Amino acid sequence: MGFQFVFLIPILGICVALVAVIxxxxxxxxxxxxxxxxxxxxxxxxxxxxxxxxxxxxxxQRVRVLERIITDRGVDLSHEIEQLRDTPLx
Numbered sequence: 001m002g003f004q005f006v007f008l009i010p011i012l013g014i015c016v017a018l019v020a021v022i023x024x025x026x027x028x029x030x031x032x033x034x035x036x037x038x039x040x041x042x043x044x045x046x047x048x049x050x051x052x053x054x055x056x057x058x059x060x061q062r063v064r065v066l067e068r069i070i071t072d073r074g075v076d077l078s079h080e081i082e083q084l085r086d087t088p089l090x
Contacts, residue, residue, distance in 0.1 A: 069080050 067083065069084075
C-alpha cells in the first residue's frame with residue numbers, strides 16, 4: 001500500500017505545477033482586465049459626478065438670481081427678466 005503512494009507524490013507535484021502555470025497564465029490577465037474595467041468605470045463615474053456638480057452650481061446661481069429679483073422690490077421685475085434673457089448662461 002505504501003508503494004502505490006510513492007508514485008502519486010511526483011504526479012501530484014506535476015499537477016500542482018501545471019495548475020500554478022495555467023492559473024498564472026489565465027488568472028493574471030483576467031484580473032488585469034477586471035482592474036482596467038474598474039478603472040474605466042471609476043473615471044466615468046467621476047466625470048458624471050463633475051457634470052452633476054456643474055449642473056447643480058448653474059441651478060444654484062439661477063436660484064440666487066431669482067431670489068434677488070423677487071426680494072429686491074425697488075427693481076422693475078419685467079426689466080430684470082429681460083436683462084437676464086439677454087445674458088448668456090455659463
